Amino acid sequence: MSLHDLIGNSAAPGGETTVFAQPWQAEAFAMVVALHERGLFSWAEWAQALSSQLKQSDELEDPSDYYQCWLAALESLITEKKVAPKADIDLLTRAWQRAALATPHGQPIRLENDPDRV
């Protein structure tokens, strides 16, 4: 997407823009702020992790990809700081997806709804 299109897509000058396109982006954002405040990493470490992810995906065709980089950077710090190994995150991600599929429409998705939960 060209710079001109991106500018056109944002709100009128001075207007408040929608901050997050999807709820998960807001949650990923807030987790980074919270973990930094707790001292899990310095803000310089964070900036480095994020810029490294952004560099890897040098073509951000879809602006929402920015938060994919944000999430990948968060994950890289979580594994680096030995909070949890990637395998655990992968397993839990699939568990959440199974739980979602097993949850009747209109009800909140809970991890307990995962039919393969042990």
Added chain:
Amino acid sequence: MPHDHDDHHHDNELDPMAARVRALETILTEKGLIDPLAIDAIVETYETKIGPRNGAKVVAKAWSDPEFSDWLQRDATAAIASLGFTGRQGEHMQAVFNTADTHNLVVCTLCSCYPWSVLGLPPVWYKSPPYRSQAVIDPRGVLAEFDLVLPQTTQIRVWDSTAELRYLVVPLRPEGSDDLNDEQLAALVTRDSMIGTGLPLTPGHT
């Protein structure tokens, strides 16, 4: 929505990103590293309480109060904090003042460092590769994309933000704004004018 496959549960499908975020939240909550209520509070703050109106108040005060303007120039972090806007990342602020012959433009070439406490979260274009890569190389070309054409005699200074140091552009006070109070002045200050990709509004055009 045209879905012709026989899947009664598709409304509850979590896309891979959303599922990953939930997985991380589960792990971090179990380990006591985050509190889901605190996460909600942070989201609410950034969605509703922090935004460019904060920065506009800083600029308006700098326009109307020479002493504050001096302070802002010497120690922007403290001057801005005196209005109740403090960064959560321990970053320092620097205010860069436009003059008759110098225009300031802010970018973060590495990622998306941005003065959250005074401008909220950055717009999509600020985080985009074209802006990050072109602002330093071709600032005039970038400004033209924003329909901002400055005289050739105006020097453009580009400031590259870092995790430790963020910049706020203080644009020139618009002509014809002498009789306005701080609140009316703040209404002239656009987000883009504090990044350097725009100019403040002129009185009568708000």
